[in-house]
Amino acid sequence: MTLPWADAPWWRAVVERTTAGPTDPVTHVTTWDPTWLPWAVLAVGLVLVAVPELWRATRILVTFVHELGHAAVGILVGRRFTGFVVRADMSGHAVTVGKPRGPGLELTTWAGYPAPAVIGAGLVWTALTGWAPAALGAVALICLLSLVFVRSWSTAGTTLLVGAVAGVLWWWRGDARSAGVLLAVAVLLLLGAWRHWFAVAGSPKGSDPAVLARLTGWPGWWWVGTFLLVIAGASAAAGWLLWPVLRW
Known part of the structure; x- marks a missing residue:
């Protein structure tokens, strides 16, 4: 089926900026030139998390993904998303409307802490398989x-x-540049997920695990443990995806 606007200039421009870029025929991942560039990008992501002054400025992105994780899962389970707030001190909240108890609310509440790690692993995949421009447009x-x-x-x-940074990078497409930015953000989200996890593991009172404990009767440490499993799994998946690039 052909779209009615398939020949429109604006649609061709969108398609040109969204299609997958070339990948190496052997490794099936994005070609990096020079070959040390992935290491440099990973180092940038690490520095953004490790340097306290930079972390205070960039951690709001981790909170942003955390709250949108609540919202996305809430919508998927049939709840109505009404608004969200993020703050630079790693706090925030997302509001969904629906049944006051039950699996839908529990899944929505649970989704926040794992979201940055899961999205981070997804961004690694998009950065390494030529889909970075499409991801930036999304x-x-x-x-x-x-x-x-x-x-x-x-x-x-x-x-x-x-949104503006992603939109600019998408419109003025550069595959290597887009992949590099996404990879650095992926490292920020993955390491930031670990920092958020350690923060909530040390003091779960008043946080998502405490809310889950009230909703389900399962203790907060149980929910902290489930966050750990997902974050560790996402980190392992990201490492597995990165191995062909770093090895070569």
Whole structure:
């Protein structure tokens, strides 16, 4: 089936900026030139998390993904997403409306802490398989749609900034540049997920595990453990995906 607007210039421009880029025929991953570039990108992501001054500025992105994780799962289980707030101190909240108890609310509450690691692993895959431009276009679109649900000026600023950067990178397409940015963000999200996990493991009171304990009767440490399993699994998957690039 051919779309009615398939020959329109604007649609051809969208397609050109969204299709998958070339990958190496042997490794089936993005070709990096020079070959040390992936190591440099990984180092940038590590520095963003390890240096306290930089982490204070970039951790809001981890919180942003955390809250959108609540929202996305809430929508998937049939709840109505009404708004979200993110703050630079790693705090925030997303509001969904639906049944006051039950698996839907429990899944929605649980989804926040694993979300940055899962998205980080997904970004590694997109960066290494030529789909980085498409992923940036999707991020820009998600941020645009999310503006309807922001409930603070700081949240609006974060959403606009992330969406604008993704949109600019998508429009002025450069496969290696897009892949490098996504890979650095993936490292930030993966390591940031670990930092958030250690924070909640040390003090789970008043956080998502405590809410899950009230909803289910299962102790908070159980839910902290489930977060650990998912974050560790996502990190292992990201490492497995990166191995062909770093090895070569």
